[in-house]
Amino acid sequence: MPTPGFPPSTLDAGGGPIWISELASDDPNHAVHVVRDLEPADALEALGAKPRLFRPCELPRSKPDKWTSLPAAALGIEPGEVPPG
Template sequence: MPTPGFPPSTLDALGTPIWISDLAPGDMNHTLHVVRGIDPAGALEVLGAKPELIQLCELPASSPNEWTSLPCAALGIEPGTSAALLAGRVGEWTFVYDDSGYTHDGTALSGEGRVSATSVHTINADASLVYAVDGEEVMWINVDDLSLDEDLPDMPDELRAAFEAAGTVETEGAEPGEADSQVAMRAACSLAGMALTLSDLRRRSLLVVPFG
């Protein structure tokens, strides 16, 4: 499993960054935003969260059931009633994890000269990533159409480096080196330096907010 940017302890068996799979509900219909140059509260507001609902978050030890994400459990809300957005900071980067995929368009996060990436993975295993700079989409990557050998040279330098670090995970029926469905999530995490475990995440200051 050639994933040079991720030690084995930071990925699950499918190649999902383990901090995400440990947070997520069982259906894995979610979005990850990463952005450089804005704090977590600011990022949540850009995505449309109500400032008065944003609160500090202590993630619970476990989820009450397979349909409830840990951020949703932290808010004490039933799954399906709203999304839960979890935000924090890793170095220069802020991340926002959306447990229900409501905030699929994160281009606005890159406004005012910032850089952002948004990785989407749906319950139907549709996967994509948008890389944006200064409020404009620079590249949209549909994982189903991604050819790493052909497409990597055309990517901006830091995005190419992120996909190189993300590497590939061998899945049933796939050719060796073929892009797997989780490669965009790993690339977004690599871009933001998030080769983490859930324990690593718990040691950081986190914000959570209901959304939608």
Template sequence: MPTPGFPPNTLDDEGTPLWISELADEDPHHSVHVVRDLEPAAALEMLGANPTLFRSCELPDARTDGGASLPAAVLGIEPGTHAALLAGRIGAWTFVYDDSLFTEHDHTEPLSANGRAAATSTYSINADANFAYAVDGEMLAHINVDDLDLEKDLPDMPAELRAAFEAAGTVEHDYLDPGDPDYDIGMRAICALAGLHCTLEDLRRIPLLVTPFG
């Protein structure tokens, strides 16, 4: 598979979608959820967030001196105390960014209930990367990137998910053999699935909700 065909200036040097890496803490430990045909506030509630704490926000220009994520900076949250969840909708898909990995793959199936499609991509501070995909309340794929064999596994993926991983492609790194999946493939795949080929400036032009969590 070739280097991903994302538009120019939408990936950082590691191959992470730029809007994600620019939102994140300096030491990323985070998750991204996407769900089709569900509004941001409803998605946040399904993840367990308290609706009385939701607020509209504009993202700051840069991280604070402490290196907190941009959503955490909006809320004044100190790193390691609570998560900050940021949600918005682009087209048919809502995304929720969790800056502290408080929400994971056990939320994917509930998000996908009632005929919806949903996915979750996680990346930990220890470089553990996982991906989950569910439709109509049923988990159809749960991928540990360490175990992902693109040549073997792609043909067995549901068509929508296979197209997302094909669009995500691979990025060459010194620690990988050519064509092996890198740790950011899940974040690219989730963006390809939901059409989130965007930048932070694109997010500044849409309504956003932010809330503390945990």
């Protein structure tokens, strides 16, 4: 199988991107779509997302506490808070 285009230091023991395997083990209640040859905004629109709701962010290295997911931490969403949209 060809390398998915990630540097070796960013892959887990199974050859997948570390950030995906860490998300999967952290909180199994999500979906991850990995695409290539599309800009992130184009991929999100193809999935039906509304461009007005796009907000770029960078996932932190770790969760701030056991109740906050990495995406919520990146977006500054408090536990129990409903994101706008």
